[in-house]
Amino acid sequence: xxxxxxxxxxxxxxxxxxxxxxxxxxxxxxxxxxxxxxxxxxxxxxxxxxxxxxxxxxxxxxxxxxxxxxxxxxxxxxxxxxxxxxxxxxxxxxxxxxxxxxxxxxxxxxxxxxxxxxxxxxxxxxxxxxxxxxxxxxxxxxxxxxxxxxxxxxxxxxxxxxxxxxxxxxxxxxxxxxxxxxxxxxxxxxxxxxxxxxxxxxxxxxxxxxxxxxxxxxxxxxxxxxxxxxxxxxxxxxxxxxxxxxxxxxxxxxxxxxxxxxxxxxxxxxxxxxxxxxxxxxxxxxxxxxxxxxxxxxxxxxxxxxxxxxxxxxxxxxxxxxxxxxxxxxxxxxxxxxxxxxxxxxxxxxxxxxxxxxxxxxxxxxxxxxxxxxxxxxxxxxxxxxxxxxxxxxxxxxxxxxxxxxxxxxxxxxxxxxx
Numbered sequence: 001x002x003x004x005x006x007x008x009x010x011x012x013x014x015x016x017x018x019x020x021x022x023x024x025x026x027x028x029x030x031x032x033x034x035x036x037x038x039x040x041x042x043x044x045x046x047x048x049x050x051x052x053x054x055x056x057x058x059x060x061x062x063x064x065x066x067x068x069x070x071x072x073x074x075x076x077x078x079x080x081x082x083x084x085x086x087x088x089x090x091x092x093x094x095x096x097x098x099x100x101x102x103x104x105x106x107x108x109x110x111x112x113x114x115x116x117x118x119x120x121x122x123x124x125x126x127x128x129x130x131x132x133x134x135x136x137x138x139x140x141x142x143x144x145x146x147x148x149x150x151x152x153x154x155x156x157x158x159x160x161x162x163x164x165x166x167x168x169x170x171x172x173x174x175x176x177x178x179x180x181x182x183x184x185x186x187x188x189x190x191x192x193x194x195x196x197x198x199x200x201x202x203x204x205x206x207x208x209x210x211x212x213x214x215x216x217x218x219x220x221x222x223x224x225x226x227x228x229x230x231x232x233x234x235x236x237x238x239x240x241x242x243x244x245x246x247x248x249x250x251x252x253x254x255x256x257x258x259x260x261x262x263x264x265x266x267x268x269x270x271x272x273x274x275x276x277x278x279x280x281x282x283x284x285x286x287x288x289x290x291x292x293x294x295x296x297x298x299x300x301x302x303x304x305x306x307x308x309x310x311x312x313x314x315x316x317x318x319x320x321x322x323x324x325x326x327x328x329x330x331x332x333x334x335x336x337x338x339x340x341x342x343x344x345x346x347x348x349x350x351x352x353x354x355x356x357x358x359x360x361x362x363x364x365x366x367x368x369x370x371x372x373x374x375x376x377x378x379x380x381x382x383x384x385x386x387x388x389x390x391x392x393x394x395x396x397x398x399x400x401x402x403x404x405x406x407x408x409x410x411x412x413x414x415x416x417x418x419x
Contacts, residue, residue, distance in 0.1 A: 019199070028075045028362070055106055062089075069087065073235055073238045073239050084138075085139075086137065088141045090142065096170070100158060100170055103143045119132055132347065155171065177266075178309050203261070233275065237268060238265055240282055254386070259322075263305060267285070282342060304318050344357060
């Protein structure tokens, strides 16, 4: 079977809703420019912490990523910009018995240095890390001390010196092990991989062409051949869920701590590999979380989950969220609303209604561009008399009634960051 035949078979299995969700997911990925920027800052910080003028010179054993970058689930955080976070772990040759405040202070001093130095005005001390603030991204660096005899299992530290009554803690953690477990639980499906790759490549080429038109000879178009985006539906669902969570809490609960990404990732991995399309995967993952949180609310207890890659339930994923019953109730209510809207989309709706719902869930910029592409595809299909899928929604409104496409960016290639 040829490449086009395989693609035609793959895309025929997906509804217009699946295609629009995939197109939105493509548009909330990191752009190649942002990805290159992340690598640049990541490598610079790693070298800075260990250079000859650093308090930690010669003590940095390993510097590695954790979280979304490690599992390929990083997204732009907000609806109004392309800001994103990356998380790094600095494994240090220190005693496991070190005072938590000392470990955190040493790392912070190794980044901040003296007034006027490169990062002095960019770094902010947190309770478990130091955050370096750049123009479009934040790099969180967590100090860790490896536990002897255990690969990547470490102690991380918690200290809040401005509140002396809050206890200082040394906590077990294994983010690398969690990422390996997550990847094993969410293997890519070849059919979905080809489908998502095609949406990614189409978008990358269109974006490259737009830049070429805007910048003439100053811009070189993206090459036709790009690495495959072999991400599972569970990972793409996770990215869409993170985007929905970020926008929902920004708009409706700006003062509340959000459910941590690692917890959402854990639930997605636990419930992966049970559906056949992206829309069904997203509905399934949201529904699975509703069941978990409804049970917790009903039984008047808070959810408690642990890193499956850390022995003896020592790495708790829920140690800081939910802090109260209210936290759980808010998240459950948001999940139920999310599920209701997804089921509405699944049943079928006119494109203008789909755009309204998807914009509310994932933001106007990526949704507007995805809807516009869907309309143009349908017009092209109608004019050519050939379509790779049968539309399941109501009649398409005229092009003039649709939102103009926002300028978004292409997804990054596969690398050791996992994205």
